Amino acid sequence: MIKNLFERSRSHWVRYNRYELKTGKNGRRYITPGKDAKPDVYNPLNMVPDIVLDALNVGMLMMGRKPAAEVERAVLKFVTQYGLLGLMTALPTTPSFMDYKAVYLPKNHFIKEESMSTDRYLALFYPFDQLELVKQGIESSWKVSGDRTMIALTMTFMDEPMAKTMSFQRQYAEPYDWVAQQFKDWAFTLTTSILYYQDYHLIDQDTRELYQKAMAVFGGIAPSYHIELLDKPTIYWDFHSLLLGIQMMFSFMLVDNEQPLRVCKHCQKVFLGKPDNMDFCSARCKEQSDICKNRKERD
Incomplete structure (x- = not known):
């Protein structure tokens, strides 16, 4: 089912060939592209089901309480293969938050505030080098560095929300603990689903309801899509973040009876x-x- 669903789809993301862990002034560790790392544009939908299985298996390491060093290697390996999750555009109510005076956030594991100024929000993802950004009310503009590669990357995604293009710049970083937690959340969702049916007759009603509630909170802001008339009608998924792309693919795989996810x-x-x-x-x-x-x- 999953392959048929995305057979006529396309969406693009950016990954760098090298990432590193850096510690910010606040003592938090971040994942960011390595110095002089080269970006590559690719289609995550061509990576199904491997990208979902790889994400889940990183989370399973944490569920199994594997050593921190082993988890760290797995996280960096995943990011190098597929890119950062795009948390900056995945968390707000809209990836086009640069068009508003503030950033509005639904409930999530990482930021408790329901809204914050755009400057404060952007600072969460640019802890080392700030972008040359000018924002006045709903008007925003930013200057791309003289790096020809960054200019070309920006031109490639010029029709996408500004924040998505900004998240592909070398200065962008994501908190390591946030990325790791997301992998763990996905693994927890899978194990909850498996245990619910596997132990259904062995658990009491209260435990069943607990599993159901845990599954009910799975989800988030759904990606949008549009249809393009190419050589044939083609669905273009507007993920705007790798996180939402993986989450959607995972959702369909979770309900697939032909090839169910197993541990x-x-x-x-x-x-x-x-x-x-x-x-x-x-x-x-x-x-x-x-x-x-x-x-x-x-x-």
């Missing part, structure tokens, strides 16, 4: 289940599980 009973890796294999991600994991089971029985 390997041996290694805890997330994989796409098949009718003949719903418990293990590989023959090796099944073999290892059988060995462990036989060893326990002998003991």
Whole structure:
């Protein structure tokens, strides 16, 4: 189902070939493109289902309380492969917040305030080098650096919301703990869904309702779309953030009965289940599980 849904779709995002962790003056760690890192424009929809599985498996490391260093490597590996999540445009009520006097925020895990000035909001994502931005009321303008690569990148996305284009600049950064938390949230959603049905007859009504409430809060601002008349009618998903793109893909995969998302009973890796294999991600994991089971029985 997931492949058919995005077969006639296209959307684009930017990833750099190198990211690094830097500590800001506030002591918080951020993920930001490395010095002289090169950007690449790609279509995340071509990465389905791998991009969703990779995101979930980063979160599963935290659910399994793996060492912080292992989680950090996995987060940076994901970001290098797919880019930052685009939290700056994902959190507000609209990615076009530069067209308003302030930024308005629905409930989220990262910012408690319901609104804040645009300058304060932007500072959350530019902790090291500020963009040359001028904002007066609803009027905004910003000057791209003399870097030809940044100029070309800006021209590529000139029809997109200003904030999205700004988030592709080298100065942009995302708090590491926010990015990691998002991966963990996705993994938590998956395990909640699996446990609800797997243990349905073993849990009481109160626990079932708790699972249902946990699932009910999953979601956020839905991406918009429009249709373009190319060689054939084509849906263009306006994600404006990688986070919302992954969340939407994940949502459809979560309700897909043909290839349901599963967690390997041996290694805890997330994989796409098949009718003949719903418990293990590989023959090796099944073999290892059988060995462990036989060893326990002998003991």
